[in-house]
Amino acid sequence: MSIRISGVNKSFGDFAALTDIDLDLPSGQLTALLGPSGGGKSTLLRIIAGLELGDTGTVEIEGVDATRLPARKRNVGFVFQHYAAFRHMSVADNVGFGLRIRKRPKAEIAARTQEMLELVHLAQFADRLPAQLSGGQRQRMALARALAIEPTVLLLDEPFGALDAKVRKELRDWLRRLHDEVSVTTVFVTHDQEEALEVADRIVVINNGRVEQEGTPDQLYDEPAGEFVMGFLGPVTTLQGHLVRPHDLEVETHPFGAAVAGHVERLTRIGFEVRLDVSVAGEPVPVLVTLTRADAARKALAEGSDVWILPVPGASRVAITGQVPLAAEDDLAAPAR
Numbered sequence: 001m002s003i004r005i006s007g008v009n010k011s012f013g014d015f016a017a018l019t020d021i022d023l024d025l026p027s028g029q030l031t032a033l034l035g036p037s038g039g040g041k042s043t044l045l046r047i048i049a050g051l052e053l054g055d056t057g058t059v060e061i062e063g064v065d066a067t068r069l070p071a072r073k074r075n076v077g078f079v080f081q082h083y084a085a086f087r088h089m090s091v092a093d094n095v096g097f098g099l100r101i102r103k104r105p106k107a108e109i110a111a112r113t114q115e116m117l118e119l120v121h122l123a124q125f126a127d128r129l130p131a132q133l134s135g136g137q138r139q140r141m142a143l144a145r146a147l148a149i150e151p152t153v154l155l156l157d158e159p160f161g162a163l164d165a166k167v168r169k170e171l172r173d174w175l176r177r178l179h180d181e182v183s184v185t186t187v188f189v190t191h192d193q194e195e196a197l198e199v200a201d202r203i204v205v206i207n208n209g210r211v212e213q214e215g216t217p218d219q220l221y222d223e224p225a226g227e228f229v230m231g232f233l234g235p236v237t238t239l240q241g242h243l244v245r246p247h248d249l250e251v252e253t254h255p256f257g258a259a260v261a262g263h264v265e266r267l268t269r270i271g272f273e274v275r276l277d278v279s280v281a282g283e284p285v286p287v288l289v290t291l292t293r294a295d296a297a298r299k300a301l302a303e304g305s306d307v308w309i310l311p312v313p314g315a316s317r318v319a320i321t322g323q324v325p326l327a328a329e330d331d332l333a334a335p336a337r
């Protein structure tokens, strides 16, 4: 285990930012800390980095107790959302900065800088100033700088958060490939569930200062530990006291099995999908069902259709206990995936 966090608590005044955090983050893997704003992700990352000290607990990095080690002795590389580059230094000098302050020989600095610039595909921009790069290129420069010191651990705090959706997606794919190439233990903070599901080997869901669940993307998606995790990972709807995913509901225009009867109140086409708002006796709000256009056409579904709905076998379902899933409403308003 590369990073072991045991019994960490952290309060700011009487506000508990982190409560009883125990985590093992495996060597060489890409782990996402995922959760809503204010949940404590950045605080945990800063404690791993040594930029913040927990009130209790320990942090071990590669078997070494790092709890009381200052940040510069932990051998971590760090990239923040808004990367603060040295504006008067060239891209190459920015990348080599960490090596210069560590007083490495000049030839080594030059070679390593070149290697890093090639890794992040910025070699042709070595002599530019950071202001002459695009936002995405600047974040790649930041990654090159963090990696130049050969860190044991690479920590990224919403590294692509400030970029537009398309560049973000490109960098996300690129980070995954980069990680596979250099395979340094990487922990990144995100509040974007799609980013975490796509990129990470492991996901730790953090909410209200606590770990809600950790596991592989598939484990979390297939077996969410509760309402919060299920609601945070994508669109959900409510049927018979359970949360279920709208695309996991089978819909027919005739009764079948244990299906419940309903009435299509609204039919919306969104790209290749069709979304149905189905009123069901006993349900306070319409049940949401998504299916493909072809499926909807084949079944001749229309507003006003009488339908029967049932979760498909093996669908993830979570019993509702009263806690409102945070992401659900936004996700329902957005085009279903």
Ligand SMILES: Nc1ncnc2c1ncn2[C@@H]1O[C@H](COP(=O)(O)OP(=O)(O)OP(=O)(O)O)[C@@H](O)[C@H]1O
Pocket (backbone or CB within 6 Å): 012, 017, 035, 036, 037, 038, 039, 040, 041, 042, 043, 044, 189, 191
């Ligand atoms: N230095 C501080 N002093 C007081 N409160 C703080 C401090 N740092 C963080 N907090 C509080 O601790 C909570 C957790 O903050 P943190 O930045 O870790 O959350 P986060 O999950 O990373 O959120 P975001 O995605 O918005 O950055 C927040 O409520 C924040 O206001």
